[in-house]
Amino acid sequence: MYAIIRSYTATGSVEEIVRGVEALVLPMLKDRPGFRAYHAGRSEEGVFSISLFDSRAEAEAAHEAVRGIVAANLAELLPQPPVVTRGEVLVSA
Numbered sequence: 001m002y003a004i005i006r007s008y009t010a011t012g013s014v015e016e017i018v019r020g021v022e023a024l025v026l027p028m029l030k031d032r033p034g035f036r037a038y039h040a041g042r043s044e045e046g047v048f049s050i051s052l053f054d055s056r057a058e059a060e061a062a063h064e065a066v067r068g069i070v071a072a073n074l075a076e077l078l079p080q081p082p083v084v085t086r087g088e089v090l091v092s093a
Contacts, residue, residue, distance in 0.1 A: 003086065004062075007045065008080065011079055012078075017078065020074045021049070024074075047078075
Protein backbone atom coordinates (compact mmCIF):
# COMPACT_ATOMS: atom_id res chain seq x y z
CA MET A 1 0.00 0.00 0.00
CA TYR A 2 1.19 3.54 -0.77
CA ALA A 3 0.29 6.80 1.01
CA ILE A 4 0.35 10.44 0.00
CA ILE A 5 -0.06 13.02 2.74
CA ARG A 6 -0.76 16.64 1.77
CA SER A 7 -0.48 19.51 4.27
CA TYR A 8 -2.02 22.82 3.24
CA THR A 9 -1.99 26.27 4.77
CA ALA A 10 -5.63 27.31 4.59
CA THR A 11 -6.65 30.91 4.05
CA GLY A 12 -10.36 30.24 3.89
CA SER A 13 -12.98 28.64 6.02
CA VAL A 14 -12.26 25.02 6.86
CA GLU A 15 -15.98 24.32 6.42
CA GLU A 16 -15.81 25.64 2.83
CA ILE A 17 -12.75 23.49 2.17
CA VAL A 18 -14.56 20.43 3.54
CA ARG A 19 -17.55 21.09 1.29
CA GLY A 20 -15.28 21.35 -1.75
CA VAL A 21 -13.40 18.18 -0.84
CA GLU A 22 -16.61 16.23 -0.23
CA ALA A 23 -18.14 17.43 -3.50
CA LEU A 24 -15.12 17.28 -5.82
CA VAL A 25 -12.12 15.40 -4.46
CA LEU A 26 -13.65 12.45 -2.63
CA PRO A 27 -15.94 11.25 -5.46
CA MET A 28 -13.02 11.35 -7.91
CA LEU A 29 -10.72 9.43 -5.57
CA LYS A 30 -13.29 6.74 -4.85
CA ASP A 31 -13.48 5.99 -8.58
CA ARG A 32 -9.71 5.68 -9.03
CA PRO A 33 -8.06 2.27 -9.49
CA GLY A 34 -6.40 1.00 -6.33
CA PHE A 35 -8.21 3.39 -3.99
CA ARG A 36 -8.13 2.20 -0.38
CA ALA A 37 -8.95 5.18 1.85
CA TYR A 38 -9.00 8.95 2.17
CA HIS A 39 -8.89 10.98 5.36
CA ALA A 40 -8.75 14.74 5.86
CA GLY A 41 -8.45 16.84 8.97
CA ARG A 42 -7.52 20.11 10.58
CA SER A 43 -4.00 20.70 11.88
CA GLU A 44 -2.51 23.59 13.81
CA GLU A 45 -1.16 25.01 10.53
CA GLY A 46 -4.18 24.39 8.29
CA VAL A 47 -5.61 21.21 6.82
CA PHE A 48 -4.19 17.87 5.72
CA SER A 49 -5.26 14.83 3.77
CA ILE A 50 -4.08 11.24 3.56
CA SER A 51 -4.75 9.13 0.48
CA LEU A 52 -4.08 5.40 0.45
CA PHE A 53 -3.75 3.33 -2.72
CA ASP A 54 -2.62 -0.14 -3.65
CA SER A 55 0.43 1.06 -5.59
CA ARG A 56 2.70 4.04 -5.98
CA ALA A 57 1.63 4.57 -9.60
CA GLU A 58 -2.06 4.66 -8.63
CA ALA A 59 -1.37 7.05 -5.74
CA GLU A 60 0.73 9.41 -7.87
CA ALA A 61 -1.89 9.50 -10.64
CA ALA A 62 -4.59 10.32 -8.09
CA HIS A 63 -2.36 12.97 -6.50
CA GLU A 64 -2.01 14.74 -9.84
CA ALA A 65 -5.80 14.66 -10.26
CA VAL A 66 -6.24 16.16 -6.77
CA ARG A 67 -3.75 18.92 -7.62
CA GLY A 68 -5.81 19.79 -10.69
CA ILE A 69 -9.06 19.91 -8.74
CA VAL A 70 -7.55 22.10 -6.02
CA ALA A 71 -6.00 24.47 -8.57
CA ALA A 72 -9.24 24.78 -10.54
CA ASN A 73 -11.74 24.92 -7.69
CA LEU A 74 -10.16 25.58 -4.30
CA ALA A 75 -7.25 27.92 -5.06
CA GLU A 76 -8.81 30.81 -3.13
CA LEU A 77 -9.06 28.67 -0.01
CA LEU A 78 -5.78 26.78 -0.50
CA PRO A 79 -3.56 29.22 -2.42
CA GLN A 80 -0.19 27.61 -1.68
CA PRO A 81 0.92 24.21 -2.99
CA PRO A 82 0.81 21.57 -0.26
CA VAL A 83 3.77 20.10 1.53
CA VAL A 84 3.67 16.51 0.31
CA THR A 85 4.94 13.40 2.08
CA ARG A 86 4.71 10.12 0.20
CA GLY A 87 5.80 6.59 0.78
CA GLU A 88 5.13 2.92 1.22
CA VAL A 89 2.91 1.92 4.13
CA LEU A 90 4.76 -0.60 6.28
CA VAL A 91 2.26 -1.16 9.11
CA SER A 92 -1.50 -0.93 8.93
CA ALA A 93 -4.32 -1.95 11.27
